[in-house]
Amino acid sequence: MGAGSWGTTLAKVFADAGNRVTLWARRAELAEAIATTRENADYLAGIALPEAITATTDAAAALTHAEIVVFAVPSQTMRENLEAWRELLPPDATLVSISKGVERQTHLRMSEVIAELTGVDPDRVVVLSGPNLAREIAEEQPAATVIAGRDENRAKLVQAAVSTSYLRPYTNTDVVGAEVGGACKNVIALACGMAAGRGLGDNTLATVITRGLAEITRLGVALGAEERTFAGLAGLGDLVATCTSTLSRNRSFGVRLGEGGTLEEAKKATHGQVAEGVISSSSIWQLARENQVEMPITQAVYAVCHEGMAVEPMVRALMGRSKKAE
Known part of the structure:
Protein backbone atom coordinates (compact mmCIF):
# COMPACT_ATOMS: atom_id res chain seq x y z
CA MET A 1 0.00 0.00 0.00
CA VAL A 175 9.15 -4.57 17.97
CA VAL A 176 9.94 -1.55 20.14
CA GLY A 177 13.67 -1.79 19.48
CA ALA A 178 13.24 -2.19 15.73
CA GLU A 179 10.94 0.83 15.52
CA VAL A 180 12.97 3.09 17.80
CA GLY A 181 16.13 2.27 15.86
CA GLY A 182 14.41 2.89 12.53
CA ALA A 183 12.92 6.23 13.56
CA CYS A 184 15.88 7.69 15.43
CA LYS A 185 18.53 6.82 12.85
CA ASN A 186 16.99 9.36 10.48
CA VAL A 187 17.72 12.13 12.99
CA ILE A 188 21.32 11.03 13.47
CA ALA A 189 21.72 10.83 9.68
CA LEU A 190 20.69 14.49 9.47
CA ALA A 191 23.45 15.33 11.95
CA CYS A 192 25.97 13.33 9.90
CA GLY A 193 24.86 15.16 6.77
CA MET A 194 25.25 18.52 8.49
CA ALA A 195 28.78 17.57 9.52
CA ALA A 196 29.62 16.51 5.97
CA GLY A 197 28.15 19.73 4.64
CA ARG A 198 30.51 21.66 6.91
CA GLY A 199 33.43 19.77 5.38
CA LEU A 200 34.11 17.68 8.48
CA GLY A 201 35.71 14.27 8.02
CA ASP A 202 35.49 10.64 9.02
CA ASN A 203 36.48 11.11 12.68
CA THR A 204 33.49 13.40 13.11
CA LEU A 205 31.22 10.99 11.25
CA ALA A 206 32.35 8.05 13.39
CA THR A 207 31.82 10.09 16.54
CA VAL A 208 28.29 11.15 15.59
CA ILE A 209 27.31 7.60 14.59
CA THR A 210 28.70 6.05 17.77
CA ARG A 211 27.31 8.62 20.17
CA GLY A 212 24.09 8.63 18.19
CA LEU A 213 23.75 4.90 18.72
CA ALA A 214 24.29 5.44 22.43
CA GLU A 215 21.40 7.89 22.72
CA ILE A 216 19.11 5.79 20.52
CA THR A 217 19.82 2.82 22.79
CA ARG A 218 19.05 4.86 25.92
CA LEU A 219 15.67 5.88 24.56
CA GLY A 220 14.86 2.38 23.33
CA VAL A 221 15.64 0.75 26.66
CA ALA A 222 13.58 3.40 28.48
CA LEU A 223 10.63 2.49 26.24
CA GLY A 224 11.00 -1.25 26.89
CA ALA A 225 13.30 -2.37 24.07
CA GLU A 226 16.07 -4.93 24.42
CA GLU A 227 19.53 -3.34 24.44
CA ARG A 228 21.03 -6.00 22.17
CA THR A 229 18.64 -5.05 19.35
CA PHE A 230 20.59 -1.84 18.82
CA ALA A 231 23.80 -3.76 18.12
CA GLY A 232 22.04 -5.59 15.26
CA LEU A 233 20.68 -4.88 11.79
CA ALA A 234 17.71 -2.77 12.93
CA GLY A 235 20.00 -0.68 15.12
CA LEU A 236 23.64 -0.24 14.12
CA GLY A 237 23.12 -1.66 10.62
CA ASP A 238 20.34 0.75 9.68
CA LEU A 239 22.15 3.64 11.36
CA VAL A 240 25.42 3.14 9.44
CA ALA A 241 23.68 2.79 6.07
CA THR A 242 21.54 5.89 6.54
CA CYS A 243 24.35 8.01 7.97
CA THR A 244 26.92 7.21 5.28
CA SER A 245 25.10 6.63 1.99
CA THR A 246 24.56 9.28 -0.68
CA LEU A 247 21.28 7.44 -1.37
CA SER A 248 20.01 8.49 2.06
CA ARG A 249 17.54 11.37 1.81
CA ASN A 250 18.11 12.29 5.45
CA ARG A 251 21.87 12.52 5.03
CA SER A 252 21.51 14.47 1.77
CA PHE A 253 19.06 16.87 3.43
CA GLY A 254 21.52 17.39 6.28
CA VAL A 255 24.37 18.06 3.84
CA ARG A 256 22.44 20.94 2.30
CA LEU A 257 21.71 22.39 5.75
CA GLY A 258 25.39 22.04 6.66
CA GLU A 259 26.32 23.95 3.51
CA GLY A 260 24.22 26.84 4.75
CA GLY A 261 20.96 26.09 2.98
CA THR A 262 17.53 26.70 4.46
CA LEU A 263 14.97 23.98 5.08
CA GLU A 264 13.19 25.01 1.88
CA GLU A 265 16.43 24.87 -0.12
CA ALA A 266 17.25 21.46 1.33
CA LYS A 267 13.76 20.29 0.38
CA LYS A 268 14.32 21.36 -3.23
CA ALA A 269 17.67 19.54 -3.26
CA THR A 270 15.92 16.30 -2.23
CA HIS A 271 13.31 16.38 -5.01
CA GLY A 272 10.77 18.44 -3.09
CA GLN A 273 10.49 16.05 -0.14
CA VAL A 274 11.15 16.86 3.51
CA ALA A 275 13.40 14.25 5.10
CA GLU A 276 11.63 12.01 7.63
CA GLY A 277 14.18 12.94 10.30
CA VAL A 278 13.21 16.62 10.16
CA ILE A 279 9.67 15.81 11.25
CA SER A 280 10.66 12.98 13.59
CA SER A 281 13.30 15.07 15.40
CA SER A 282 10.48 17.01 17.06
CA SER A 283 8.46 14.00 18.23
CA ILE A 284 11.56 12.02 19.25
CA TRP A 285 12.97 14.94 21.21
CA GLN A 286 9.62 15.36 23.00
CA LEU A 287 9.51 11.61 23.68
CA ALA A 288 13.02 11.77 25.16
CA ARG A 289 12.02 14.64 27.45
CA GLU A 290 8.89 12.80 28.59
CA ASN A 291 11.03 9.80 29.53
CA GLN A 292 13.93 11.87 30.94
CA VAL A 293 16.40 10.43 28.41
CA GLU A 294 19.46 12.46 27.45
CA MET A 295 19.68 12.80 23.64
CA PRO A 296 22.03 15.71 22.88
CA ILE A 297 22.47 15.03 19.15
CA THR A 298 18.72 14.73 18.65
CA GLN A 299 18.22 17.92 20.64
CA ALA A 300 20.76 19.70 18.43
CA VAL A 301 19.11 18.52 15.21
CA TYR A 302 15.75 19.63 16.57
CA ALA A 303 17.22 23.06 17.33
CA VAL A 304 18.49 23.45 13.76
CA CYS A 305 15.31 22.18 12.10
CA HIS A 306 12.69 23.78 14.33
CA GLU A 307 14.27 26.62 16.33
CA GLY A 308 16.37 28.32 13.67
CA MET A 309 19.75 27.45 15.14
CA ALA A 310 22.64 27.53 12.65
CA VAL A 311 24.75 24.41 12.15
CA GLU A 312 28.08 25.98 13.22
CA PRO A 313 26.95 26.97 16.75
CA MET A 314 25.15 23.63 17.01
CA VAL A 315 28.47 21.82 16.49
CA ARG A 316 30.20 24.09 19.03
CA ALA A 317 27.45 23.45 21.57
CA LEU A 318 27.81 19.68 21.20
CA MET A 319 31.60 19.83 21.55
CA GLY A 320 31.35 22.14 24.55
CA ARG A 321 29.17 19.85 26.65
CA SER A 322 30.47 18.95 30.10
CA LYS A 323 33.15 16.25 30.17
CA LYS A 324 32.20 12.82 31.48
CA ALA A 325 33.06 9.12 31.26
CA GLU A 326 31.92 7.27 28.13
Whole structure:
Protein backbone atom coordinates (compact mmCIF):
# COMPACT_ATOMS: atom_id res chain seq x y z
CA MET A 1 0.00 0.00 0.00
CA GLY A 2 2.18 2.77 -1.38
CA ALA A 3 4.22 2.94 -4.59
CA GLY A 4 7.17 5.06 -3.51
CA SER A 5 10.73 3.78 -3.86
CA TRP A 6 10.63 1.49 -0.81
CA GLY A 7 7.10 0.24 -1.37
CA THR A 8 7.87 -0.56 -5.01
CA THR A 9 11.14 -2.23 -4.06
CA LEU A 10 9.41 -4.48 -1.55
CA ALA A 11 6.72 -5.33 -4.09
CA LYS A 12 9.54 -6.53 -6.33
CA VAL A 13 11.08 -8.53 -3.48
CA PHE A 14 7.78 -10.24 -2.63
CA ALA A 15 7.25 -11.06 -6.32
CA ASP A 16 10.81 -12.37 -6.72
CA ALA A 17 10.17 -14.59 -3.69
CA GLY A 18 7.28 -16.25 -5.57
CA ASN A 19 4.24 -14.30 -4.36
CA ARG A 20 1.40 -12.64 -6.26
CA VAL A 21 1.61 -8.95 -5.39
CA THR A 22 -0.76 -6.02 -5.76
CA LEU A 23 0.89 -2.58 -5.59
CA TRP A 24 -1.49 0.24 -4.63
CA ALA A 25 -0.59 3.68 -6.00
CA ARG A 26 -2.33 6.92 -5.13
CA ARG A 27 -2.00 8.36 -8.66
CA ALA A 28 -3.75 6.68 -11.61
CA GLU A 29 -1.02 7.71 -14.04
CA LEU A 30 1.64 5.99 -11.94
CA ALA A 31 -0.36 2.75 -11.67
CA GLU A 32 -0.96 2.83 -15.42
CA ALA A 33 2.73 3.46 -16.14
CA ILE A 34 3.78 0.54 -13.94
CA ALA A 35 1.24 -1.74 -15.63
CA THR A 36 2.30 -0.82 -19.16
CA THR A 37 6.06 -0.28 -18.85
CA ARG A 38 6.86 -2.61 -15.90
CA GLU A 39 8.80 0.27 -14.38
CA ASN A 40 8.21 2.92 -11.72
CA ALA A 41 10.11 5.70 -13.47
CA ASP A 42 9.15 8.26 -10.82
CA TYR A 43 10.96 6.47 -8.00
CA LEU A 44 12.99 3.55 -9.39
CA ALA A 45 13.94 4.45 -12.94
CA GLY A 46 15.63 1.63 -14.81
CA ILE A 47 14.40 -1.18 -12.54
CA ALA A 48 12.31 -3.84 -14.31
CA LEU A 49 9.34 -4.96 -12.23
CA PRO A 50 8.15 -8.61 -12.33
CA GLU A 51 4.97 -9.58 -14.14
CA ALA A 52 3.64 -10.95 -10.82
CA ILE A 53 3.04 -7.35 -9.68
CA THR A 54 -0.38 -5.84 -10.45
CA ALA A 55 -0.63 -2.07 -10.00
CA THR A 56 -3.93 -0.42 -9.05
CA THR A 57 -5.44 2.69 -7.45
CA ASP A 58 -8.37 0.67 -6.08
CA ALA A 59 -7.64 0.05 -2.41
CA ALA A 60 -10.52 -2.40 -2.02
CA ALA A 61 -9.28 -4.50 -4.93
CA ALA A 62 -5.74 -4.42 -3.57
CA LEU A 63 -6.74 -5.56 -0.10
CA THR A 64 -9.33 -8.23 -0.94
CA HIS A 65 -8.04 -11.68 0.07
CA ALA A 66 -4.56 -10.31 0.94
CA GLU A 67 -2.65 -12.52 3.38
CA ILE A 68 0.02 -9.90 4.06
CA VAL A 69 -0.63 -6.16 3.90
CA VAL A 70 2.40 -3.86 3.77
CA PHE A 71 1.87 -0.22 4.73
CA ALA A 72 4.38 1.80 2.71
CA VAL A 73 3.23 5.38 3.27
CA PRO A 74 5.10 8.15 5.15
CA SER A 75 4.78 7.85 8.91
CA GLN A 76 3.01 11.19 9.32
CA THR A 77 0.28 10.16 6.84
CA MET A 78 -0.18 6.65 8.25
CA ARG A 79 -3.19 7.61 10.37
CA GLU A 80 -5.22 9.26 7.60
CA ASN A 81 -4.50 6.42 5.19
CA LEU A 82 -5.53 3.78 7.74
CA GLU A 83 -8.79 5.60 8.35
CA ALA A 84 -9.61 5.02 4.68
CA TRP A 85 -8.38 1.43 4.60
CA ARG A 86 -9.32 -0.14 7.94
CA GLU A 87 -12.77 -1.34 6.87
CA LEU A 88 -11.20 -3.04 3.83
CA LEU A 89 -8.59 -5.12 5.67
CA PRO A 90 -9.02 -8.91 5.53
CA PRO A 91 -9.91 -10.33 8.96
CA ASP A 92 -6.71 -12.29 9.61
CA ALA A 93 -4.12 -10.61 7.38
CA THR A 94 -0.68 -9.97 8.83
CA LEU A 95 -0.09 -6.21 8.84
CA VAL A 96 3.44 -5.02 8.10
CA SER A 97 4.81 -1.55 8.80
CA ILE A 98 7.84 -0.38 6.82
CA SER A 99 7.46 3.32 7.74
CA LYS A 100 10.10 4.69 10.09
CA GLY A 101 8.97 7.49 12.33
CA VAL A 102 7.16 8.59 15.48
CA GLU A 103 3.78 10.25 15.06
CA ARG A 104 4.06 13.97 15.72
CA GLN A 105 0.92 14.57 17.78
CA THR A 106 0.75 11.35 19.79
CA HIS A 107 4.41 10.22 19.89
CA LEU A 108 3.19 6.73 18.97
CA ARG A 109 5.33 4.29 17.00
CA MET A 110 3.88 3.10 13.69
CA SER A 111 2.87 -0.34 14.98
CA GLU A 112 0.95 1.41 17.76
CA VAL A 113 -0.80 3.69 15.24
CA ILE A 114 -1.75 0.66 13.13
CA ALA A 115 -3.12 -1.27 16.12
CA GLU A 116 -5.04 1.76 17.39
CA LEU A 117 -6.62 2.72 14.06
CA THR A 118 -7.50 -0.80 12.91
CA GLY A 119 -8.41 -2.21 16.32
CA VAL A 120 -6.45 -5.40 15.61
CA ASP A 121 -4.52 -7.38 18.20
CA PRO A 122 -0.96 -5.93 18.26
CA ASP A 123 0.30 -9.47 17.67
CA ARG A 124 -0.97 -9.19 14.08
CA VAL A 125 1.38 -6.28 13.39
CA VAL A 126 5.01 -6.82 12.40
CA VAL A 127 7.75 -4.35 11.51
CA LEU A 128 10.31 -4.59 8.72
CA SER A 129 13.50 -2.65 9.42
CA GLY A 130 17.22 -2.68 8.72
CA PRO A 131 19.88 -1.26 6.43
CA ASN A 132 17.47 -1.16 3.50
CA LEU A 133 18.39 1.48 0.93
CA ALA A 134 15.70 0.91 -1.69
CA ARG A 135 17.75 1.44 -4.84
CA GLU A 136 20.44 -1.07 -3.83
CA ILE A 137 17.89 -3.77 -2.98
CA ALA A 138 15.97 -3.09 -6.18
CA GLU A 139 19.26 -3.66 -8.01
CA GLU A 140 19.49 -7.00 -6.16
CA GLN A 141 22.61 -6.13 -4.23
CA PRO A 142 22.99 -8.51 -1.23
CA ALA A 143 21.35 -7.15 1.91
CA ALA A 144 19.63 -8.23 5.10
CA THR A 145 16.63 -6.99 7.05
CA VAL A 146 14.76 -7.67 10.29
CA ILE A 147 11.16 -8.82 10.63
CA ALA A 148 10.14 -7.92 14.18
CA GLY A 149 6.87 -9.20 15.60
CA ARG A 150 5.45 -10.26 18.95
CA ASP A 151 3.92 -13.31 17.23
CA GLU A 152 6.88 -15.34 16.00
CA ASN A 153 4.72 -17.32 13.57
CA ARG A 154 3.57 -14.18 11.80
CA ALA A 155 7.15 -12.89 11.71
CA LYS A 156 8.25 -16.18 10.16
CA LEU A 157 5.41 -15.97 7.61
CA VAL A 158 6.68 -12.59 6.43
CA GLN A 159 10.28 -13.82 6.60
CA ALA A 160 9.46 -16.64 4.18
CA ALA A 161 7.54 -14.29 1.90
CA VAL A 162 10.47 -11.84 1.44
CA SER A 163 13.35 -14.29 1.38
CA THR A 164 15.22 -14.08 -1.93
CA SER A 165 18.72 -14.74 -3.23
CA TYR A 166 19.60 -11.10 -2.57
CA LEU A 167 17.61 -10.25 0.59
CA ARG A 168 18.13 -12.27 3.78
CA PRO A 169 15.49 -11.58 6.47
CA TYR A 170 16.03 -12.31 10.16
CA THR A 171 13.24 -12.46 12.76
CA ASN A 172 13.14 -10.70 16.10
CA THR A 173 10.48 -10.29 18.79
CA ASP A 174 11.61 -6.79 19.83
CA VAL A 175 9.15 -4.57 17.97
CA VAL A 176 9.94 -1.55 20.14
CA GLY A 177 13.67 -1.79 19.48
CA ALA A 178 13.24 -2.19 15.73
CA GLU A 179 10.94 0.83 15.52
CA VAL A 180 12.97 3.09 17.80
CA GLY A 181 16.13 2.27 15.86
CA GLY A 182 14.41 2.89 12.53
CA ALA A 183 12.92 6.23 13.56
CA CYS A 184 15.88 7.69 15.43
CA LYS A 185 18.53 6.82 12.85
CA ASN A 186 16.99 9.36 10.48
CA VAL A 187 17.72 12.13 12.99
CA ILE A 188 21.32 11.03 13.47
CA ALA A 189 21.72 10.83 9.68
CA LEU A 190 20.69 14.49 9.47
CA ALA A 191 23.45 15.33 11.95
CA CYS A 192 25.97 13.33 9.90
CA GLY A 193 24.86 15.16 6.77
CA MET A 194 25.25 18.52 8.49
CA ALA A 195 28.78 17.57 9.52
CA ALA A 196 29.62 16.51 5.97
CA GLY A 197 28.15 19.73 4.64
CA ARG A 198 30.51 21.66 6.91
CA GLY A 199 33.43 19.77 5.38
CA LEU A 200 34.11 17.68 8.48
CA GLY A 201 35.71 14.27 8.02
CA ASP A 202 35.49 10.64 9.02
CA ASN A 203 36.48 11.11 12.68
CA THR A 204 33.49 13.40 13.11
CA LEU A 205 31.22 10.99 11.25
CA ALA A 206 32.35 8.05 13.39
CA THR A 207 31.82 10.09 16.54
CA VAL A 208 28.29 11.15 15.59
CA ILE A 209 27.31 7.60 14.59
CA THR A 210 28.70 6.05 17.77
CA ARG A 211 27.31 8.62 20.17
CA GLY A 212 24.09 8.63 18.19
CA LEU A 213 23.75 4.90 18.72
CA ALA A 214 24.29 5.44 22.43
CA GLU A 215 21.40 7.89 22.72
CA ILE A 216 19.11 5.79 20.52
CA THR A 217 19.82 2.82 22.79
CA ARG A 218 19.05 4.86 25.92
CA LEU A 219 15.67 5.88 24.56
CA GLY A 220 14.86 2.38 23.33
CA VAL A 221 15.64 0.75 26.66
CA ALA A 222 13.58 3.40 28.48
CA LEU A 223 10.63 2.49 26.24
CA GLY A 224 11.00 -1.25 26.89
CA ALA A 225 13.30 -2.37 24.07
CA GLU A 226 16.07 -4.93 24.42
CA GLU A 227 19.53 -3.34 24.44
CA ARG A 228 21.03 -6.00 22.17
CA THR A 229 18.64 -5.05 19.35
CA PHE A 230 20.59 -1.84 18.82
CA ALA A 231 23.80 -3.76 18.12
CA GLY A 232 22.04 -5.59 15.26
CA LEU A 233 20.68 -4.88 11.79
CA ALA A 234 17.71 -2.77 12.93
CA GLY A 235 20.00 -0.68 15.12
CA LEU A 236 23.64 -0.24 14.12
CA GLY A 237 23.12 -1.66 10.62
CA ASP A 238 20.34 0.75 9.68
CA LEU A 239 22.15 3.64 11.36
CA VAL A 240 25.42 3.14 9.44
CA ALA A 241 23.68 2.79 6.07
CA THR A 242 21.54 5.89 6.54
CA CYS A 243 24.35 8.01 7.97
CA THR A 244 26.92 7.21 5.28
CA SER A 245 25.10 6.63 1.99
CA THR A 246 24.56 9.28 -0.68
CA LEU A 247 21.28 7.44 -1.37
CA SER A 248 20.01 8.49 2.06
CA ARG A 249 17.54 11.37 1.81
CA ASN A 250 18.11 12.29 5.45
CA ARG A 251 21.87 12.52 5.03
CA SER A 252 21.51 14.47 1.77
CA PHE A 253 19.06 16.87 3.43
CA GLY A 254 21.52 17.39 6.28
CA VAL A 255 24.37 18.06 3.84
CA ARG A 256 22.44 20.94 2.30
CA LEU A 257 21.71 22.39 5.75
CA GLY A 258 25.39 22.04 6.66
CA GLU A 259 26.32 23.95 3.51
CA GLY A 260 24.22 26.84 4.75
CA GLY A 261 20.96 26.09 2.98
CA THR A 262 17.53 26.70 4.46
CA LEU A 263 14.97 23.98 5.08
CA GLU A 264 13.19 25.01 1.88
CA GLU A 265 16.43 24.87 -0.12
CA ALA A 266 17.25 21.46 1.33
CA LYS A 267 13.76 20.29 0.38
CA LYS A 268 14.32 21.36 -3.23
CA ALA A 269 17.67 19.54 -3.26
CA THR A 270 15.92 16.30 -2.23
CA HIS A 271 13.31 16.38 -5.01
CA GLY A 272 10.77 18.44 -3.09
CA GLN A 273 10.49 16.05 -0.14
CA VAL A 274 11.15 16.86 3.51
CA ALA A 275 13.40 14.25 5.10
CA GLU A 276 11.63 12.01 7.63
CA GLY A 277 14.18 12.94 10.30
CA VAL A 278 13.21 16.62 10.16
CA ILE A 279 9.67 15.81 11.25
CA SER A 280 10.66 12.98 13.59
CA SER A 281 13.30 15.07 15.40
CA SER A 282 10.48 17.01 17.06
CA SER A 283 8.46 14.00 18.23
CA ILE A 284 11.56 12.02 19.25
CA TRP A 285 12.97 14.94 21.21
CA GLN A 286 9.62 15.36 23.00
CA LEU A 287 9.51 11.61 23.68
CA ALA A 288 13.02 11.77 25.16
CA ARG A 289 12.02 14.64 27.45
CA GLU A 290 8.89 12.80 28.59
CA ASN A 291 11.03 9.80 29.53
CA GLN A 292 13.93 11.87 30.94
CA VAL A 293 16.40 10.43 28.41
CA GLU A 294 19.46 12.46 27.45
CA MET A 295 19.68 12.80 23.64
CA PRO A 296 22.03 15.71 22.88
CA ILE A 297 22.47 15.03 19.15
CA THR A 298 18.72 14.73 18.65
CA GLN A 299 18.22 17.92 20.64
CA ALA A 300 20.76 19.70 18.43
CA VAL A 301 19.11 18.52 15.21
CA TYR A 302 15.75 19.63 16.57
CA ALA A 303 17.22 23.06 17.33
CA VAL A 304 18.49 23.45 13.76
CA CYS A 305 15.31 22.18 12.10
CA HIS A 306 12.69 23.78 14.33
CA GLU A 307 14.27 26.62 16.33
CA GLY A 308 16.37 28.32 13.67
CA MET A 309 19.75 27.45 15.14
CA ALA A 310 22.64 27.53 12.65
CA VAL A 311 24.75 24.41 12.15
CA GLU A 312 28.08 25.98 13.22
CA PRO A 313 26.95 26.97 16.75
CA MET A 314 25.15 23.63 17.01
CA VAL A 315 28.47 21.82 16.49
CA ARG A 316 30.20 24.09 19.03
CA ALA A 317 27.45 23.45 21.57
CA LEU A 318 27.81 19.68 21.20
CA MET A 319 31.60 19.83 21.55
CA GLY A 320 31.35 22.14 24.55
CA ARG A 321 29.17 19.85 26.65
CA SER A 322 30.47 18.95 30.10
CA LYS A 323 33.15 16.25 30.17
CA LYS A 324 32.20 12.82 31.48
CA ALA A 325 33.06 9.12 31.26
CA GLU A 326 31.92 7.27 28.13
